[in-house]
Amino acid sequence: MTYCVGMIVDQGIVLMSDTRTNSGVDNISVFRKMFHWQVPGERMIAVMTAGNLATTQAVISQLEERTKQPEERETTLLNGPTMFSVVSEIGKLLHTTIDxxxxVNGDRxxxxxxxxxxxxxxxxxxxxRLFMIYPEGNFIEASWDTPFFQIGETKYGRPILIRGYDRNMSFENAVKLLMVSFDSTLKANLSVGLPLDLLVIGKDSFAPTHQHRVTAEDPYFDTISSNWGDALRSAFHSLPDYSFGPETGTESGGG
Incomplete structure (x- = not known):
């Protein structure tokens, strides 16, 4: 499985993905699911993938190949006039690859x-701009009403994002929020695993503002994981106790 999150804030965009792929508990591998391309001073584009590994690698390989074409040949990824045109082309490529x-494999x-x-x-x-592309090749765009997208194993980390998100938050706090979301997912689902890839794209920077691979030995992530668990237990115990009231027995029916 996979867990990837893309989030927009006032300062730009923050992306995080895990790297685990598995075909059963005895066949676990690490593959990068986050990729980016840039034209200095002109554009910065990043892609995160979830789903069948052969499919996603085929799409990424084709995108990579197109960026290496001779200069006289057009490539939408590096020359498309808008992000909409870039995403449209990637969506078509994804749909064509799946199809x-x-x-080739028929009913199988x-x-x-x-x-x-x-x-x-x-x-x-x-x-x-931030988009999510579906297997059919169509896509939706993030807005301030829907400021983040998740793909893969989304349910465990989503409540954290909903409760903690603020469009005015700093990049540092946005990263912290994603770290907590991923920690919650890692604790609940073995199909999502370290290392994690982090990419921060500052507005008008057209280059990575910050990149980092979070490993099992990462001291910050270890602190987040430990302190978040302690904070949850502390918050739980600070809540008022439930009371059964003066009568604790069960009512018996007449008859």
């Missing part, structure tokens, strides 16, 4: 090659 793999391929993606970035002269 091709399913056709139905439902096996599904994948989804989060695309984030900024092109000069425009605002930073």
């Amino acid at each position: 091709t793999q399913q056709k 391929g139905k439902g096996r090659f599904t994948a989804s993606m989060i695309v984030a970035g900024q092109i000069a002269g425009m605002e930073p």
Whole structure:
């Protein structure tokens, strides 16, 4: 499984992904699920992937290949006029890849090659934008009403994001919030695992503002995990106790 989160704040965009892939408890591997490309001073684009590994790697490989084409040939990733056009092209590529793999594998391929993606970035002269692409190739865009997207194993980390998000929060607090969300997911689901990849994209920077790989030995993540557990227990015990009232016996029915 996978867990990836993309979040917009006033300062820009924060992205985090895990790296675990598994085909059973005895076949666990580490694969990067976050990728980015940049044209200095002009654009910064990042992609996170979830779903069938063969599908996502095929899409990323094709995107990488297109960035290495001769200069006289157009590539939407590096030359598209808007983020909308970039995401449209990635969506088409994802849908085509899934469709091709399913056709090659026939009935065995139905439902096996599904994948989804989060695309984030900024092109000069425009605002930073965040999108989520579905397996069908269509997509939706984040807004201040829906300021973050999750793909993969989303349910365990979502309540943390909903309660803690503030569009005015600093990058540092946004990273802290994502760390707590990922820690909650890691504790609840073995199919999501370290290392984690973190990427911060500052508005109008057109380059990574901060990148970091969070390993099992990361002191900050270890502190977050330990302190968050302690804080939850402390908050729980600070809540008022439930009372059964003066009568604790059960009522008996007549008859």
